Amino acid sequence: MNQLADRLSRISEPQTIKMAKLSRELKAQGIDIVDLSIGEPDFDTPAHIREAAKKAIDEGFTHYTPVAGIAELKQAVVHKFKRDNGLDYTPEQIVVSTGAKQCLANAVLSIVNPGDEVIIPTPYWVTYSEQVSLCQGEVVFVPCSIENNYKITPAQLEAAITPKTRLFMFSSPCNPTGSVYSKAELEGLAAVFAKHPQIFIISDEIYEYINYVGKHESIAQFGDLINRTIIINGLSKGFAMTGWRLGFMAAPLDIAKACDKIQSQFTSATCSITQRAAVTALTGDLSTAEAMVAEFKKRRAFIHEALKSIPGLKVNDPEGAFYMFPDVSAFFNKSFEDSHIKGADDLCMYLLHKANVSAVTGVAFQQPNCIRLSYATSMDKLEKGVERMKTWLAKLA
Numbered sequence: 402m403n404q405l406a407d408r409l410s411r412i413s414e415p416q417t418i419k420m421a422k423l424s425r426e427l428k429a430q431g432i433d434i435v436d437l438s439i440g441e442p443d444f445d446t447p448a449h450i451r452e453a454a455k456k457a458i459d460e461g462f463t464h465y466t467p468v469a470g471i472a473e474l475k476q477a478v479v480h481k482f483k484r485d486n487g488l489d490y491t492p493e494q495i496v497v498s499t500g501a502k503q504c505l506a507n508a509v510l511s512i513v514n515p516g517d518e519v520i521i522p523t524p525y526w527v528t529y530s531e532q533v534s535l536c537q538g539e540v541v542f543v544p545c546s547i548e549n550n551y552k553i554t555p556a557q558l559e560a561a562i563t564p565k566t567r568l569f570m571f572s573s574p575c576n577p578t579g580s581v582y583s584k585a586e587l588e589g590l591a592a593v594f595a596k597h598p599q600i601f602i603i604s605d606e607i608y609e610y611i612n613y614v615g616k617h618e619s620i621a622q623f624g625d626l627i628n629r630t631i632i633i634n635g636l637s638k639g640f641a642m643t644g645w646r647l648g649f650m651a652a653p654l655d656i657a658k659a660c661d662k663i664q665s666q667f668t669s670a671t672c673s674i675t676q677r678a679a680v681t682a683l684t685g686d687l688s689t690a691e692a693m694v695a696e697f698k699k700r701r702a703f704i705h706e707a708l709k710s711i712p713g714l715k716v717n718d719p720e721g722a723f724y725m726f727p728d729v730s731a732f733f734n735k736s737f738e739d740s741h742i743k744g745a746d747d748l749c750m751y752l753l754h755k756a757n758v759s760a761v762t763g764v765a766f767q768q769p770n771c772i773r774l775s776y777a778t779s780m781d782k783l784e785k786g787v788e789r790m791k792t793w794l795a796k797l798a
């Protein structure tokens with residue numbers, strides 16, 4: 402007898418987490434895996450942020466806090482949106498959660514009714530569609546091409562909208578492609594949304610600081626979109642704080658209140674100590690975060706050139722985040738000894754078991770011609786990983 406609720410059949414475990422698990426298992430067996438599957442900075446959390454957490458513990462700041470976050474932190478988030486994005490919010494519009502992932506879940510649960518259509522440009526971050534499916538929403542994928550650096554165009558957006566469209570979800574900078582929407586591109590999308598006032602937008606900006614092309618732009622800056630955009634952000638990527646679990650959103654007041662209500666029944670507030678550390682992260686010195694981004698930029702330059710030198714790979718040009726998303730379809734239907742590559746899944750397994758390099762299949766992100774390679778790892782490992790890939794891909798014929 403199947404004892405699980407029906408909703409479980411609508412979702413699956415993220416491929417990103419599956420691959421990380423598999424890599425860990427092989428490493429535990431003593432195999433020297435170069436792990437390019439990871440989605441987290443390999444740096445330590447900056448010292449001044451760690452100190453703030455230690456102080457919170459020593460001061461006994463270890464109890465429940467208000468569900469949507471302590472007043473000091475909400476004020477720090479309001480300050481961040483003004484400083485970085487020129488956006489004005491009140492503290493009541495801010496909800497702090499256990500990671501950006503929970504912010505996304507709160508927002509989707511607050512907005513999507515069964516049968517509502519949710520437009521997601523692909524490739525996209527795996528979790529969006531699963532959360533929509535859990536709410537019995539209908540996901541409408543819009544495939545974006547490498548020629549447009551995997552970004553949706555206004556014409557594609559317009560064509561996907563129907564009277565049932567309730568929500569549009571995307572990330573910029575994007576996981577898995579690293580693409581960054583420019584001001585002009587966001588203005589183009591905003592002009593389409595202006596014609597469809599029933600649509601909400603979830604703008605996932607968790608990679609905001611990891612941007613190599615200049616100033617980050619948020620879609621909420623354009624037209625009237627601040628009134629129907631939920632900006633999702635957090636500390637995991639920009640401050641190397643994945644384990645601390647802190648995300649935040651800025652939303653129209655009724656949505657923020659709804660998210661507070663949902664969170665109050667699921668998890669309550671995130672960790673009190675993390676919240677104190679977050680105040681320091683958001684209001685303090687950004688130079689350690691900037692130094693981390695400078696290092697990512699060097700690695701990006703290296704891996705971009707190195708991948709371009711591997712025959713058969715079609716390499717995209719990421720402008721943010723810490724992922725490369727090469728098209729590997731030239732290797733499909735090729736073989737080496739007992740390995741036959743039917744698609745990106747097989748290629749990832751081949752790379753893992755033969756080259757001992759772990760990557761994530763593009764199938765997970767709705768782009769089956771690609772694989773995702775994270776460069777959030779040391780230069781030594783990147784050099785070794787790319788060299789191994791080159792050797793083993795060359796054997797496929």
Ligand code: PLP
Nearest residue numbers: 440500501502526576635637648
């Ligand atoms: N959004 C995107 C695009 C991500 O890549 C991730 C993490 O990989 C998240 C959200 C979740 O971040 P958090 O650690 O804050 O839950």
